[in-house]
Amino acid sequence: MRLDVDGGQRELPPRPAARASVALGSQGAGACPVTARLSKSKVLAGQQCSRRLWFTCFASELAAPPDAGQDAIFETGAKIGRKAHDLFPGGVLVDEQDFGRALTRTRALVADPTVPAIFEAAFEHDRVRIRVDVLERLADGEWGLREVKSSGGVKDVHLDDVAVQQYVLEGVGLKAPSLELIHVYTRYVRGAGPIDWRLFFRRANVAAAVGARPVQVPALVAGLHQTLTLAEAPIVEPSPHCWTPYGCEFWGHCTRDKPEDWILHLPRVQAARMEALRAAGVERITEIPDDFGLGAIPARIRAVLQSGREFVSPQLGSALEGFGPPAFYLDFETMNPAIPLYPGTRPYERIPFQWSLHRVDRDGGVTHRELLADGRSDPRRVVAEGLVTALGGNTDPIVVYSSFESSVLNDLAAAFPDLAPEIQAIRGRLRDLLRVVQAHVYHPDFRCSFSLKSVAPALVPGFGYDDLEAIADGGQASAAFARIAAGTCPPDEDAQVRAQLLAYCERDTLALVKLHQVLRRLCG
Numbered sequence: 001m002r003l004d005v006d007g008g009q010r011e012l013p014p015r016p017a018a019r020a021s022v023a024l025g026s027q028g029a030g031a032c033p034v035t036a037r038l039s040k041s042k043v044l045a046g047q048q049c050s051r052r053l054w055f056t057c058f059a060s061e062l063a064a065p066p067d068a069g070q071d072a073i074f075e076t077g078a079k080i081g082r083k084a085h086d087l088f089p090g091g092v093l094v095d096e097q098d099f100g101r102a103l104t105r106t107r108a109l110v111a112d113p114t115v116p117a118i119f120e121a122a123f124e125h126d127r128v129r130i131r132v133d134v135l136e137r138l139a140d141g142e143w144g145l146r147e148v149k150s151s152g153g154v155k156d157v158h159l160d161d162v163a164v165q166q167y168v169l170e171g172v173g174l175k176a177p178s179l180e181l182i183h184v185y186t187r188y189v190r191g192a193g194p195i196d197w198r199l200f201f202r203r204a205n206v207a208a209a210v211g212a213r214p215v216q217v218p219a220l221v222a223g224l225h226q227t228l229t230l231a232e233a234p235i236v237e238p239s240p241h242c243w244t245p246y247g248c249e250f251w252g253h254c255t256r257d258k259p260e261d262w263i264l265h266l267p268r269v270q271a272a273r274m275e276a277l278r279a280a281g282v283e284r285i286t287e288i289p290d291d292f293g294l295g296a297i298p299a300r301i302r303a304v305l306q307s308g309r310e311f312v313s314p315q316l317g318s319a320l321e322g323f324g325p326p327a328f329y330l331d332f333e334t335m336n337p338a339i340p341l342y343p344g345t346r347p348y349e350r351i352p353f354q355w356s357l358h359r360v361d362r363d364g365g366v367t368h369r370e371l372l373a374d375g376r377s378d379p380r381r382v383v384a385e386g387l388v389t390a391l392g393g394n395t396d397p398i399v400v401y402s403s404f405e406s407s408v409l410n411d412l413a414a415a416f417p418d419l420a421p422e423i424q425a426i427r428g429r430l431r432d433l434l435r436v437v438q439a440h441v442y443h444p445d446f447r448c449s450f451s452l453k454s455v456a457p458a459l460v461p462g463f464g465y466d467d468l469e470a471i472a473d474g475g476q477a478s479a480a481f482a483r484i485a486a487g488t489c490p491p492d493e494d495a496q497v498r499a500q501l502l503a504y505c506e507r508d509t510l511a512l513v514k515l516h517q518v519l520r521r522l523c524g
């Protein structure tokens with residue numbers, strides 16, 4: 001089950017420099033070398049938040065470690081970066097990790113007119129160090145700066161990234177008027193053979209867009225150097241800026257003392273209105289004035305937290321009409337590989353590889369079925385056929401949590417027209433329990449979240465996910481199966497990972513069964 005997928009095109013910021021080549025190591029609070037250098041990733045971190053930059057340089061141990069899903073995204077990004085080199089035949093890689101040696105090698109390659117392109121070229125100006133993904137030699141002594149991203153398009157943060165690099169190149173006297181962002185072309189369809197990397201990428205001319213960005217790089221860099229002279233981390237209050245453009249790895253540290261009912265946990269409140277509350281000194285949801293004008297769900301959350309009593313609407317019973325039992329309870333697991341694994345699939349296309357299906361009979365009897373594809377070939381057909389077999393010839397409702405399963409079924413119907421009538425019939429039987437909970441129930445232990453992993457443990461005594469090993473959310477399941485499918489999961493781990501995947505998906509549909517039982521009891 002994936003409620004946290006943003007269109008499948010997740011991209012992380014560059015790895016913090018403390019984990020890659022570093023201009024500054026973690027030196028502990030109070031260490032403020034005035035000659036400290038910035039890397040490109042640190043400039044972008046500092047542009048987001050000066051406190052984040054300071055922590056990155058002097059207290060990186062406070063960062064949350066990346067999880068398996070994030071690691072997989074980093075690895076994919078690195079592979080895509082290497083494959084982009086294929087677009088520049090004859091290019092030479094600066095593979096020196098030591099920055100000083102990389103500078104020397106880069107200088108030599110720049111001076112060699114037979115080198116058409118340099119990969120990972122190193123430059124330093126104004127105490128900012130960069131490694132340029134691709135520096136392409138053009139005519140008349142000019143260069144083209146090519147930044148490679150694993151996303152499916154150009155984002156503002158990419159433009160700022162290029163602007164920082166252009167500032168450094170100009171600073172060292174290199175003319176690079178041609179600026180391109182090389183990104184994944186999401187309409188590319190993998191053929192029967194290996195990936196055609198020339199079709200996989202798109203080259204976007206971003207020179208005009210970079211010039212139009214409001215960021216003033218010299219002033220930005222000067223401000224960030226100033227930040228690095230501070231003996232203590234600057235005080236910055238956590239706010240929506242902590243997630244834009246990337247989620248900050250210091251979020252847990254910065255919010256460790258916030259109350260459980262901190263206003264930033266409140267869903268469906270616009271940033272400007274949240275800012276108004278903060279400016280008025282309101283920190284807790286329970287302190288929000290009655291006349292503040294919250295929407296229905298935030299207002300309900302405030303009322304429940306103020307009273308300490310759960311809310312159950314009188315309409316819950318009628319909202320549950322049509323949900324059975326008898327009923328089925330369905331959950332898919334999917335992956336969105338940036339590099340398509342199977343012929344006929346596109347980058348970031350959602351690929352279902354597993355389902356879990358509980359069944360509750362009219363007399364309360366519970367049975368379970370499941371399917372986990374082997375991953376060696378496109379799993380979609382076996383997933384679709386298995387589900388049609390399990391659910392066809394029946395009209396009982398199928399309980400799900402969110403519109404995710406409906407959307408996955410729609411994809412499958414489009415992919416397999418011969419199965420479409422049966423798949424669409426299954427889709428027509430779906431009943432979304434999330435919408436019922438959002439409209440009719442709130443418990444203080446939901447902690448401002450309607451995710452199944454918040455709602456089920458709050459309403460079902462003793463139920464939880466804490467005992468699951470290794471795979472306990474959709475991102476981890478996706479990353480685990482992608483390793484199996486790509487053949488990078490060691491054979492001696494394969495059976496264990498598959499068992500973990502089955503246990504996790506079964507837990508989600510069992511959560512639906514238990515939650516439905518509790519909701520039926522709540523409305524008598």
Ligand code: SF4
Pocket residue numbers: 048049050051052053055236237238239241242243248249250251252254
């Ligand atoms: S969590 Fe927010 S305030 Fe704290 S360092 Fe990160 S971006 Fe800055």
